Amino acid sequence: MRAASQAQPNIAxxxxxxxxxxxxxxPVVGSISITLESLWTRTDVRFVPGHKEDRVSLxxxxxxxxxxxxxxCLNLLRERAGVDYGAEVASRNNFPxxxxxxxxxxxxxxxxxxxxxxxxxxxxxxxxxxxxxxCSGSAARSLFGGYVEWAHGTLADGTDSVxxxxxxxxxxxLRVAVAITxxxxxxxxxxxxxxxxxxxxxxxxxxxxxxxxxLGVARxxxxxxxxxxxxxxxEYSCLKMHALALAAQPGLLYWNGATVECMHRVRALxxxxxxxxxxxxxxxxxxxxxxxxxxxxxxxxxxxxxGVLDVLDTALGEGARAIVPEAVEA
Ligand code: ADP
Ligand code: DP6
Ligand code: CO
Numbered sequence: 001m002r003a004a005s006q007a008q009p010n011i012a013x014x015x016x017x018x019x020x021x022x023x024x025x026x027p028v029v030g031s032i033s034i035t036l037e038s039l040w041t042r043t044d045v046r047f048v049p050g051h052k053e054d055r056v057s058l059x060x061x062x063x064x065x066x067x068x069x070x071x072x073c074l075n076l077l078r079e080r081a082g083v084d085y086g087a088e089v090a091s092r093n094n095f096p097x098x099x100x101x102x103x104x105x106x107x108x109x110x111x112x113x114x115x116x117x118x119x120x121x122x123x124x125x126x127x128x129x130x131x132x133x134x135c136s137g138s139a140a141r142s143l144f145g146g147y148v149e150w151a152h153g154t155l156a157d158g159t160d161s162v163x164x165x166x167x168x169x170x171x172x173x174l175r176v177a178v179a180i181t182x183x184x185x186x187x188x189x190x191x192x193x194x195x196x197x198x199x200x201x202x203x204x205x206x207x208x209x210x211x212x213x214x215l216g217v218a219r220x221x222x223x224x225x226x227x228x229x230x231x232x233x234x235e236y237s238c239l240k241m242h243a244l245a246l247a248a249q250p251g252l253l254y255w256n257g258a259t260v261e262c263m264h265r266v267r268a269l270x271x272x273x274x275x276x277x278x279x280x281x282x283x284x285x286x287x288x289x290x291x292x293x294x295x296x297x298x299x300x301x302x303x304x305x306x307g308v309l310d311v312l313d314t315a316l317g318e319g320a321r322a323i324v325p326e327a328v329e330a
Contacts, residue, residue, distance in 0.1 A: 037317030100283010258307025
């Protein structure tokens with residue numbers, strides 16, 4: 001009753017922010033993302049018949065808050081399998097956790113992918129996407145590789161609020177430079193940030209009303225491999241999401257000075273004709289998405305910004321997959 005899996009974080013180009021059902025984790029808007037290759041979560045799950053407790057370690061440490069969230073995800077898997085066995089879970093991220101690099105996406109995609117197999121559940125990727133969504137919304141998308149859309153859905157039980165692949169990574173192999181400006185965990189996690197935004201931001205209804213148009217524009221840009229169109233819609237969606245969150249009370253300010261400077265640097269490059277655009281999630285890191293030919297120039301420009309600690313470089317990657325358990329601690 002043991003299995004291990006790897007999943008990678010995904011970066012939304014048309015953002016998810018807001019829940020219409022917090023218990024089922026149903027979003028107020030659909031979203032579109034790209035799955036990364038070089039950043040990963042690796043998770044080893046073992047169920048032990050007779051054990052009542054779960055033992056959980058994340059990045060080599062046991063933390064009560066993380067333990068609770070992982071346990072809630074294990075409960076969904078146990079419910080599906082009709083068992084009550086305790087589990088031993090060891091998970092590791094090779095990038096900063098809870099810092100705006102989508103560790104909840106890769107983390108819960110890997111946990112569901114490994115946990116389902118450990119319990120002998122024969123679930124399709126779509127079924128795993130629905131389960132992962134209930135643990136963290138963005139995790140629904142990390143089951144799949146390349147360009148992915150997570151649907152808003154219409155059913156009350158949430159079974160159609162699921163991700164599906166739009167285009168393979170190899171079909172349009174963009175690259176991503178990730179400027180790390182802080183490795184600290186964010187002060188307000190995404191779940192709490194969305195709740196606060198929905199309750200207090202005056203822009204919530206405008207955000208919801210304009211998303212369908214943005215999704216259509218991004219789908220077309222991806223289908224036509226139209227970089228300029230994708231650049232425009234992605235920066236627009238990113239800035240609109242942050243404007244929405246900035247207008248909450250108290251305002252959610254996920255950026256630091258270096259974040260802003262990186263955004264300016266990316267725009268300056270694009271004005272010079274370099275095919276690159278930025279996106280920023282709930283954290284201070286800047287993801288610069290570019291054509292493969294531009295990656296070295298983009299990395300050099302970001303490294304040059306004061307306050308940038310490191311610049312990671314990744315291609316687009318595959319969805320969740322099985323690995324050997326030994327790879328988790330290796
Ligand atoms: P992020 O921007 O990294 O996605 P979130 O606030 O959305 O930040 O979520 C961070 C939370 O996700 C962590 O506090 C933890 O509860 C969970 N998480 C992160 N990595 C993992 C993992 N490998 N396995 C399980 N849960 C994880
Ligand atoms: C800004 O999926 O981390 O990255 O569903 O509460 O776990 P929960 O939130 P999460 O939110 C991600 C928000 C975002 C945008 C996105 O990934 O679409
Ligand atoms: Co997250």
